[in-house]
Amino acid sequence: MYTPYQDYIHTLNNTLKYRKLPIFRQEKFSSVLDFSNNDYLGLSQHPKILKEAINAIQIYGMGAKSSRISSIYHPFCDQLETQIALDKKTEAALFFSSGFQANFSVLSAILDRGILGGCPVVFSDRLNHASIYQALLFSQCEWVRYRHLDTKHLQCLLEKYAKDSRPKFIVTETVFGMDGDTAPLKDIHALALKYKTFVYLDEAHATGLFGINGYGCSTLQDWSQVPHIIMGTFSKALGGSGAYIACSKILKEYLINKAQGFIYSTAPSPCVVAAALRAWNLIKTMNKERLHLKSLGESFRKMLTEQGEDIGSSTTHIIPIILKNEESVMEIQHYLGFKHIYISGIRPPTVPPNQARLRIGLKALHTQEDLLRFMQEWKKLRENRIY
Ligand SMILES: Cc1ncc(COP(=O)(O)O)c(C=O)c1O
Structure with a gap:
């Protein structure tokens, strides 16, 4: 009965694609230089957020007790959604337990063939996240992939379907999690209008x-003329968990009635939502940290390019070092771990074939000295031809 699963694991092992969970090590909290997580603003440890979460637990308890459809036992969801809608300049917002759950349930809900009266056509950036892929697969839409960030290619494809009267959707990340580059939102907006x-x-x-007060790239553009949904997470720079959907009032109503991951899942814990609300309100005060992160990114990219590394098209705090060879990626990750430098090794299928990489996630708590420490080890790797 277990044989097919065992065979699958053997195959992964033979092709170097086997994934292993990292082991908790206490020294993480001392001398470790950690580029392996997404706590970009260091908010997972912010005292004001921790205090808010603890208060929420003390008053409202640990669990949310039921789906939000059945009952609600605290005021944070309404407060958070009102604030998100204000800052994202949308009519409404809706909070989900995770980003994966939000992407999967919202996209499957809005692409529902029964509701749309036919099969929608979805134009999706080739490097979109797995949760988007899963939703598109599940919805059985006609799925048209365009080359990463390539709006000329997207336009060609849209033109090809111009006479097709089926509902059309463009789906993209705004900052790409594995490449650290940004979607050309102005062009996408213009194409969506056209x-x-x-x-x-x-x-x-x-x-x-990114964007006005850190509320996302979408805030730099007026989307009022284009039907849209904007999703974002609390699990990365906001240091917690959960995700928001910013949208029109009618779409919020629709999602409450149709998004399976919203209806049939216990609501996020009160402490999670309270922490998310505090983090959301804090980020507008963090311009200094954003500027520091920007300047760290610029310095690091310069250092790596001078060293001859391929960092793809990164322009943000996420910097890939693309080595192609999966074995080298995992060896280097392991080697740097011994030096107390944590970095993520990313292999296909998370990235396309031949694009295996080390992924650096910079944080506002990092310093120029940290970058130099990394580069010192990196140069040793090069000199010793460890890869
Ligand atoms: C682009 C993108 N969307 C969605 C998600 C899922 O978010 P979460 O981790 O909150 O489930 C991730 C997580 O890595 C992501 O990178």
């Missing part, structure tokens, strides 16, 4: 860091 498409944006890696 070809009358819906736009779905995933701001998981942009929320807290």
Whole structure:
């Protein structure tokens, strides 16, 4: 009965694609230089957020007790959603337990063939996140992939479908989690207007860091003329967990009645929502941290390019070092771990074939000295031809 699963694991092992969970090590809290997580603003440890979460537990208890459809036992969801809608300049917002759950349930709900009266056509950036892929697969839409960030290619494809009267959607991340580059939102907005498409944006890696007061890249654009949904997470720069959907009032109503991951799942814990609300209100005060992160990114990219590394098209705090060879990626990750430098090794299928990489996630708590420490070890790796 277990044989097919065992065979699958053997195959992964033979092709170097086997994934292992990291082991907790206490020294993480001392001398470790950690580039492996997404706590970009260091908010997972912010005292004001921790205090808010603890208060919420003390008053409202640990669990949410039921789906939000059945009952609600605290005021934080309404407060948070009102604030998000204000800052994202949308009519409404809705909080979900995780980014994956939000992408999967919201996209499957809005792409529902029964509701739309036919099969929608979805134009999706080739490097969109797995949660988007899963939703598109599940919805059985006609799925048209365009080359990463390539709006000329997107336009060609839209033109090809111009006479097709089925509902059309463009789906993209705004800051790409594995490449650290940004979607050309102005062009996408113009194409959406011209070809009358819906736009779905995933701001998981942009929320807290980009746009007006850190509220995401979408805030730099007026979306009122384009039907749209903007999703973002609390699990990266906001240091907690959960995700928001910013949208029109009617879409919020629709999602409450249709999004399976919202209806059939216990609501997020009160402490999670209280922490998310505090973090959301804090990020507007964090311009200094955003500027520091920007300047760290610029320095690091310069250092790595001078060293001859391929960092793809990164322009943000996320910097890939693309080595292609999966074995080298895992060896280097392991080697740097011994030196107390944590970095993520990313292999296909998370990235396309031949694009295996080390992924650096910079944080506002990092310093120029940290970058130099990394580069020192990196140069040793090069000199010793460890890869
Ligand atoms: C672009 C993108 N969207 C969605 C998600 C899922 O978010 P969460 O971790 O909150 O489930 C991630 C997480 O890595 C992501 O990178």
